[in-house]
Amino acid sequence: MRKEVSRQLALFDVLRGIAIIFVFGYHWHQAYFPQALTATNGPVLSFQQATLSNLYATFSPLAYGNLGVQLFLIISGFLIHYSFLGKQEPLNYRQFMLRRFWRIYPTYLLVLLFFAFQNQQLTQYVLREERGQLSFITHLFLIHNLFDDADILFGFNGSFWSLALEMQLYALYPLLLVLRKRYSLSKVCLGLLLVHLVVISYCFYHLRFKFSEITFVGHFWIMWALGALVAENYYYGRRTFRVSAPILAALFLVFLSTKFFPTFYVFFQYIGSAILFAMLLDYLLVSRLNFTAPSYKILSLIGVCSYSIYLIHQPILGTIYSSIDLLGMARHWPWFKFVNASVAFAFITFLSYSLYLVVEKNSVTLGQRLSFLRKPVRVPKPQKTYESVEE
16 A cells, blocks of 8 residues: 555655756747747748757747646646545535645745845836736636736746645646546546637637637546546546557657647647646556656656746746856857756755755645644544545
């Protein structure tokens, strides 16, 4: 039992580590590589005047790194729903949201305050300008993803939009349980898939991509629900997709190749990657991987503090990267960009792990203690779940 629990937790830490490396790599690509290739005539990617840098920026695995958010959502949906199933009791919504609050908000608030008031210019913007005040208030209440203004949505930290999305998905969890009880989770996922396709088709048809539509929770609910579907089937000893490793690898290659058709890729990338990540998780849950290998231990360590990395990496990436490349080595040897990025990521991981130990871990512990004080002591029932999976 304990061995299985340890293996499960290691798997999710490794997946989180992979996801945050991809997200970091994507933001690094945006800042330090030339524009990726696009379609100039027709729906197919144009290779006219393409350079090695353009090709790398287009097809590098890290160029797909924004899809790491979908992997985080799949993981979140799985862990939350699996924990609920393991408790074998009705959802206490108040306790559930309090635990989510202590898991996410204290660290988020600290980082938000830092980036919102890190210099005099930003302080004046927040305190004296109407747009700055609105941006700060919406960030405090985690509703900034509902606004079309880029200064409000991305003003303090471009990565914060998904934190608002995550809290809204938590708030919708009771509704997901109601729908699951009336229908089934697989049918609910089909309905949410239809909602996703209708909304994104509407955006394409009208050629309008407002920020509030792209970051709307309705786009991403299906991705979170897919993680919950894998959790439910796994809890009851069933496979969700029954896909073998060779077929899964082939499907990933097909998905990556859709970048040759940029319009289709933009339309399909979010739901396509989410389905593939759900398939991957479904496969890994029944695989016997050896998590004692050094590479897995490194990924697991990164995964443990991945939330803190996600919170702080984007605004400070440029400053740290420039400080590392003081001698301009990357201008003389382009491959040196990878050395600079690796050192920058290692330094950000060190800062994040410190933040995890000092703030994130203690806030989770405090939330657990407060939750324990509010509920009567009961003898737990024997169950197959692992206790602190949602942490």
